[in-house]
Amino acid sequence: MIQTETLITFFIYLVFLLSVGWFYYKKTTNIEGYILGERGLGSWVTALSAQASDMSGWLLMGLPGAVYLGGMVNAWIAVGLFIGTVLNWTCVSARLRSYTQMTDTLTLSSFFERRFDDPTSLLRVGSSVIILIFFTIYSSSALVAAGKLFESVFQVDYKVAVFTGTAVIMAYTFLGGFLAVCWTDFFQGSLMFIAIIAVPILGTMSNGGISAIEADMAAKSISTSLFHDGSGQTLSIVAVISTMAWGLGYFGQPHILARFMGITSVKEIPKATVIAVTWVLISLAGAVVIGMVAIPMFDGLTGGDQEKVFIYMIAKLFNPWVGGILLAAILSAIMSTIDSQLLVSSSALTEDIYKKILRREATEKELILVGRLCVLIISVIALSMALSPNKTILDLVAYAWGGFGAAFGPVVLFALYSRKTTWKSALAGMIVGTLVLVFWKHAGLGKTMYEIVPGFAANLLTITLINAFSPQQDEVILTRFDEMRRNVKNGY
Numbered sequence: 260m261i262q263t264e265t266l267i268t269f270f271i272y273l274v275f276l277l278s279v280g281w282f283y284y285k286k287t288t289n290i291e292g293y294i295l296g297e298r299g300l301g302s303w304v305t306a307l308s309a310q311a312s313d314m315s316g317w318l319l320m321g322l323p324g325a326v327y328l329g330g331m332v333n334a335w336i337a338v339g340l341f342i343g344t345v346l347n348w349t350c351v352s353a354r355l356r357s358y359t360q361m362t363d364t365l366t367l368s369s370f371f372e373r374r375f376d377d378p379t380s381l382l383r384v385g386s387s388v389i390i391l392i393f394f395t396i397y398s399s400s401a402l403v404a405a406g407k408l409f410e411s412v413f414q415v416d417y418k419v420a421v422f423t424g425t426a427v428i429m430a431y432t433f434l435g436g437f438l439a440v441c442w443t444d445f446f447q448g449s450l451m452f453i454a455i456i457a458v459p460i461l462g463t464m465s466n467g468g469i470s471a472i473e474a475d476m477a478a479k480s481i482s483t484s485l486f487h488d489g490s491g492q493t494l495s496i497v498a499v500i501s502t503m504a505w506g507l508g509y510f511g512q513p514h515i516l517a518r519f520m521g522i523t524s525v526k527e528i529p530k531a532t533v534i535a536v537t538w539v540l541i542s543l544a545g546a547v548v549i550g551m552v553a554i555p556m557f558d559g560l561t562g563g564d565q566e567k568v569f570i571y572m573i574a575k576l577f578n579p580w581v582g583g584i585l586l587a588a589i590l591s592a593i594m595s596t597i598d599s600q601l602l603v604s605s606s607a608l609t610e611d612i613y614k615k616i617l618r619r620e621a622t623e624k625e626l627i628l629v630g631r632l633c634v635l636i637i638s639v640i641a642l643s644m645a646l647s648p649n650k651t652i653l654d655l656v657a658y659a660w661g662g663f664g665a666a667f668g669p670v671v672l673f674a675l676y677s678r679k680t681t682w683k684s685a686l687a688g689m690i691v692g693t694l695v696l697v698f699w700k701h702a703g704l705g706k707t708m709y710e711i712v713p714g715f716a717a718n719l720l721t722i723t724l725i726n727a728f729s730p731q732q733d734e735v736i737l738t739r740f741d742e743m744r745r746n747v748k749n750g751y
Contacts, residue, residue, distance in 0.1 A: 263579075264578075264579035264580045264582075264583055265412060265579050265582060265583040265586065266413075266583075267583070268580065268583025268584055268586075268587060269412075269583060269586070269587060269590070272587045272590070273427050275446075279442055279446075302522070302527040302528075302530040302531035302534065303445065303531070303534060304442065304445045305518050305519075305521070305522045305527065305531045306530075306531040306532070306534035306535040306538065307445045307448035307449060307534065307535075307538065308442075308445050308448060308518055309515050309518035309519075309531075309535060310344070310448060310535050310538050310539055310542070313344075313509075313512070313514075313515050313539075314451070314539075314542060317400070317404070317656045318451070318455070318542060318543075318546050319451070319454070319455070319546065319549075319569050319588070319589045320404050320407070320408075320566040320567065320569060320570075320589065321404075321566055321656060322336060322337065322543075322546045322547070322550065323546050323547075323549040323550035323553060323566075323568050323569055324550065324565035324566035324567075324568060325550065325565075326546075326547055326549075326550025326551060327550045327551075327553045327554055327557075327560065327565045327568050328561075328565050329481070329482060329488075329489075330476055330481040330482030330483060330488075330489055330551075330554075331482045331483055331484055331485050331547075331551070332482045332484075332485065332487075332488055332494055332498070332502070333502065333550075334485060334547045335485065335499055335502035335503050336502050336503075336505050337543040337544070337546065337547050338485075338503055339502065339503030339504060339505040339506035339507075340505050340506055340509075340539070340543060341506075341539055341540060341543055342503070342506045343505065343506025343507065343508065343509035343510075344506075344509060344535065344536060344539045345536055346506070346509070346510075347509040347510060347515070348528070348531070348532040348535055348536065349532065350672075350675075351509075351510060351516070351519065351671065351672075351675060352519040352522075352528050352531075352532070353519075353525045353528050353747045354675040354676075354743065354744075354747055355370075355516060355519045355520060355671070355675060356519050356520060356522055356524075356525055356528065357525055357743050357746045357747050357751065358370070358374065358674070358675065358743045359520045361739065361742065361743055361746070362374060362739075365520075365606065365610055366387075366513075366517075366603075366606050366607060366610050366611055367386065367390075367513045367516055367517070367667065367671075368382070368383045368384075368386040368387045368390065368607055368610075368611040369383055369610060369611055369615075370520075370674070371383060371386055371670065371674065371685060372682075374674050374736075375674070375680065375681060375682035375685050375736070376682065376733065376735070376736055377682035377685075377686070378682075379682075380615065380616075381682075381686055382682055382685060382686050382689070383611050383615060384611065384612065384615070384616070385686065385689065385690070386607075386611075386666070386667065386689065387607040387608070387611040387612055389662070389663075389666050389667075389689070389693060390513055390603060390604060390607045390663075391604055391607055391608065391637070392662070393658075393659045393662035393663055393666075394513075394514075394601075394603060394604045394637070394659070395604070395637060395640050395641050395644065396644070396655055396658055396659040396662075397655070397656065397659035397660070398601060398604075398637065398638075398641035399641045399642075399644035399645040399655060400645075400655030400656045400659065401593050402421050402424060402425055402641055402642060402644075402645035403421070403645045403655065404566075404589075404593045405420065405421060405423075405424025405425070405590070405593045406418075406420040406421035406424060406645060407420075407566065407567055407570075408420070408424070408570065408586070408589050408590060408593065409421075409423055409424060411567055411570045411571075412570065412586055418646055421642060421645050421646060422642070424590075424593070425638055425641075425642045425645075448538065450584075450587060450588045451542065451588050452538060452541070452542065453585075453588065454585045454588035454589070455541065455542045455545035455546060455549075455588075456541065456545055457585065458545070458549060458569065458572060458573060458576070458585060459545045459548035459549050459552060461576050461577075462548075462549065462552035462553075462556070462572055462576060463548065463552055465576060466552055466555050466556065469551075471555070472551050472552060472554065472555055473551075475554060475555040476551065476554050476555075479554065481554060497707070497708060500708075500712065501707075501708045501709040501712060502709070504709045504711050504712045504715075505657075505660065505709070505711070507664045507668055507711055507712070507715050508660040508661060508663060508664030508668065508711055509664070509668075510664065510667070510668035510669075510671050510672055511663040511664045511665070511666060511667030511668035511670075511671060512660070512663050512664075512667075513603045513607075513663065513667070514603045516671070517603055517606075524750070524751060525746070525747060525750050525751055526750045526751070549568065549569055549572065550568065552572065553568035553569075553571075553572060556568075556571075556572065556575065557571055569589060570586065570589065573585045573586055601634050601637055601638060604633065604634075604637045605633035605634045605637065608629070608633040608636075608637075609626055609629045609633055610626075613626070613629050614626060657709070658700060658710075660711070661696055661700075661709060661710050661711035661714065662693065662696055662697075662714075664711045664714070664715055665692040665693060665695065665696040665710070665711050665714025665715050665717075665718055666689050666692050666693040666696070666714075666718070667689065668692075668715055668718070669688055669692065669715060669718040669719040669722055670685050670688055670689050670718070670722070673685065673688075673722050673726075677722075677726065678731060678737055678740050678741075679726040679730040679731050680722060680726055680731060681725070681726070681729060681730070681731045683725065683729065684721070684722045684725035684726050684729070685722065687721050687722070687725055688718040688719070688721040688722035688725075689718065691717050691718060691721045692714045692715060692717050692718025692719075692721070693714065695713050695714045695717040695718075696710045696711065696713070696714030699713050699714065
């Protein structure tokens with residue numbers, strides 16, 4: 260039965276999100292403001308919005324569900340993601356912020372084109388198409404999570420639940436653009452942080468502590484160790500690498516990289532890095548513990564229901580008022596990712612395809628309108644993909660996350676750290692990495708090794724080989740690269 264208190268909490272929360280969207284709707288007057296907030300984010304908003312948009316509903320639903328089914332061996336996902344987060348903030352953020360301002364670019368696709376001076380626009384258009392394909396898949400994963408949440412909390416039909424979640428997310432992203440997305444993500448990241456600490460602590464205490472939980476896991480032949488499966492067999496190196504490889508995806512995620520591009524200055528990045536890394540460390544640990552605690556609390560959850568353990572745990576442990584707030588945290592996790600994905604996809608269509616190819620003379624007002632219409636179009640496509648309740652959140656996220664990591668990760672790193680790279684090698688690497696990933700996935704080889712590993716490696720190797728035989732020789736590009744390094748060193 261639906262609790263009135265929970266309904267009231269959800270309603271207040273949704274009204275708040277729409278209010279933020281309306282507030283920034285009136286403040287957004289140009290396309291740079293809609294896509295990148297005119298590069299005016301502070302360290303706290305940058306850090307929390309980046310990590311909230313990164314973690315999504317899979318942090319509170321997908322990862323606990325994986326640990327619930329497979330035990331601690333699946334915690335290697337969290338280890339890889341933590342390492343990837345640290346490297347992304349320390350190695351990518353400052354250089355990307357400086358370089359995108361130098362090249363006057365608002366999107367990752369336009370940055371690739373300007374960074375390598377691609378005369379064909381193939382880099383820009385090709386990367387935009389990849390963004391649209393994988394973000395549609397990624398967005399559908401968030402809508403699946405929203406559907407499962409509304410279905411469980413309000414006992415409504417799954418499809419009705421998906422439509423409801425889509426409508427709210429689409430509304431405030433449509434209205435407020437980048438600033439609405441970042442500020443709602445800031446509040447949502449804070450709420451997620453509270454939930455990810457409170458629920459596992461109370462859950463652990465109510466189940467007799469970690470020792471009692473591990474004993475129950477062992478009795479059910481579920482892994483209690485990072486290095487051994489439930490039957491006691493030592494985990495293979497391939498399995499560890501495959502699971503940790505999630506961390507490779509960070510270097511190519513456009514919705515996270517956009518936060519680096521939008522921060523006020525390079526000088527804000529060290530502070531933002533500390534905030535982001537601390538948030539991620541605690542949040543990932545909390546998600547793993549939630550999965551462990553759920554094992555003695557709930558028996559026999561399969562077929563996607565394992566991804567609802569956090570929802571069931573909140574209902575069992577908390578009164579309706581507090582439970583409503585914590586359930587809103589799950590909605591926060593879902594919304595904080597899909598709003599970012601919708602915006603980046605809209606930016607790719609507007610800035611990199613519509614303006615670049617169809618209407619070079621388009622006005623600022625026209626571009627904002629097109630950007631908002633693109634949000635609607637992408638939302639509808641993602642919605643149609645999410646209508647099947649049998650799809651698991653983690654599977655959808657894994658494919659899209661791997662797609663971006665394999666297609667863009669090495670290209671971003673070479674763009675920021677290699678003077679030799681040309682537009683030809685960057686384009687070849689991006690294409691080869693994507694094709695290898697798609698082949699690996701659809702050939703069923705993902706059961707042996709997560710597809711991001713061969714895709715990322717193929718991209719990396721392709722760029723390296725082409726650079727060896729045909730290095731960058733354009734003095735303008737080389738000089739600009741050296742200038743970027745000096746700017747980062749001097750803090751701007």
